[in-house]
Amino acid sequence: MAKRILITDDALFMRVTLKKILTENGFEVVGEAQNGLEAVNMYKSLSPDIVTMDITMPEMDGLQALKEIRAIDPNANVIMCTAMGQKAMVVEAIQAGAKDFIVKPFQPDRVLEALNKAA
Amino acid sequence: MKVEYVGPFVDGAINVLTTLLGKTPERGKLSARPQLFTSQQVNVVCGVAGVIEGQVIYGMSVQTADKVASGMIGQTIITFDALAASAIAELGNMISGHSVTALASAGFPCDITPPTIIRGNNVKISTMNVPALVIPIKIEGLGEIEITICLREKAARIAA
Numbered sequence: 001m002a003k004r005i006l007i008t009d010d011a012l013f014m015r016v017t018l019k020k021i022l023t024e025n026g027f028e029v030v031g032e033a034q035n036g037l038e039a040v041n042m043y044k045s046l047s048p049d050i051v052t053m054d055i056t057m058p059e060m061d062g063l064q065a066l067k068e069i070r071a072i073d074p075n076a077n078v079i080m081c082t083a084m085g086q087k088a089m090v091v092e093a094i095q096a097g098a099k100d101f102i103v104k105p106f107q108p109d110r111v112l113e114a115l116n117k118a119a
Numbered sequence: 120m121k122v123e124y125v126g127p128f129v130d131g132a133i134n135v136l137t138t139l140l141g142k143t144p145e146r147g148k149l150s151a152r153p154q155l156f157t158s159q160q161v162n163v164v165c166g167v168a169g170v171i172e173g174q175v176i177y178g179m180s181v182q183t184a185d186k187v188a189s190g191m192i193g194q195t196i197i198t199f200d201a202l203a204a205s206a207i208a209e210l211g212n213m214i215s216g217h218s219v220t221a222l223a224s225a226g227f228p229c230d231i232t233p234p235t236i237i238r239g240n241n242v243k244i245s246t247m248n249v250p251a252l253v254i255p256i257k258i259e260g261l262g263e264i265e266i267t268i269c270l271r272e273k274a275a276r277i278a279a
Binding site: 010013017056082083084103 | 192209215219230
């Protein structure tokens with residue numbers, strides 16, 4: 001059965017690009033959130049297997065959304081996918097429970113590797 | 120505004136554009152910008168906040184924006200629609216993200232804000248009291264992206 005993925009990014013371009021990579025490689029994209037708050041709400045209603053999470057977003061950033069999703073579900077699989085690669089941010093994300101941290105721009109193989117490892 | 124802030128943005132632009140488009144751009148000459156200037160036709164404005172604050176503006180002609188967006192999307196675009204605009208905004212976001220990561224490693228921790236796209240002819244931008252530096256990044260066959268850097272240190276840093 002295809003793994004169900006929730007994509008979170010405020011950029012239409014990123015959502016379209018990620019959806020294409022995922023769908024062409026056997027994953028099912030069950031939702032697209034445009035900010036952290038939408039991601040948290042969609043997590044509750046869709047219960048995806050994996051979430052991809054941008055960091056820099058309006059309303060609620062990805063680190064905050066990660067923490068809220070992990071509070072709802074301590075087993076949540078969240079992969080950060082962001083332009084911000086600062087060490088402090090990577091550490092904060094991993095400590096908050098992110099399964100992986102991908103820096104944009106990424107090669108499709110990197111994303112697929114992370115998704116296959118996550119769940 | 121310090122010349123040291125420029126390097127990370129130039130490196131960031133070159134790295135990101137090379138990864139996205141498969142062509143390594145060249146940096147042009149650094150110059151100063153007056154506080155009120157006429158911008159390019161397509162601009163991505165990214166905010167920077169933290170120990171260093173201000174804006175970085177990535178400007179280009181509509182023709183260059185079309186070609187860069189087409190390269191990023193993977194097919195030639197017909198009109199500069201929401202997807203193309205989002206691709207260009209994301210380009211600015213990625214370059215800024217890489218650049219502030221380098222600034223953080225150099226001892227200037229800061230963050231970026233979501234990008235804004237401004238499009239039009241004869242748009243005038245004012246960077247208020249912070250003087251700006253501009254550096255052109257030339258991509259073979261696609262044109263030029265101008266990076267206007269308008270940053271300052273927020274407060275006196277305490278010596279460690």
